Amino acid sequence: MGDRKKVLLAPLDPVHDVGLKMIRRALDEAGHDTVLLPPDLGAGEIIQAAFRQGADTVLISRTLGYGVAEILARFADLADAAGLREQARIG
Numbered sequence: 001m002g003d004r005k006k007v008l009l010a011p012l013d014p015v016h017d018v019g020l021k022m023i024r025r026a027l028d029e030a031g032h033d034t035v036l037l038p039p040d041l042g043a044g045e046i047i048q049a050a051f052r053q054g055a056d057t058v059l060i061s062r063t064l065g066y067g068v069a070e071i072l073a074r075f076a077d078l079a080d081a082a083g084l085r086e087q088a089r090i091g
Contacts, residue, residue: 005032008055008088010046011039012062012071020061043075047082057089 007027011017017039024034035053037046050058060075062068079085 005056006054007032007034007057007059008037008046008050008053009034009059010037010041010049010061012043012046012060012075014039015063017061020059023059043071043078046075047079047084050084050088051082055088057091058084059091 007024009020009024011020017036020036024036027034035049035055037049041049046058046060049055058079060072062071076090079090084090
């Protein structure tokens with residue numbers, strides 16, 4: 001196994017955490033330290049949690065649909081403004 005990573009998983013909508021739960025299980029089995037956030041947090045709260053947890057990687061999940069590009073762009077802008085990309089990979 002490679003380096004153990006701290007991975008924060010965050011759904012950006014209230015109904016899109018099933019896939020993240022499956023990914024979390026696989027990451028846990030691979031020996032990584034994972035934190036799955038609840039699906040009712042805003043982008044700013046997710047970014048704060050990433051810093052608080054010391055995440056190496058932040059995985060975001062969002063249902064494709066109307067406005068998804070704007071939502072993800074806003075998250076990216078907030079992450080950049082907070083300096084999160086200097087600490088963690090975002091995917």
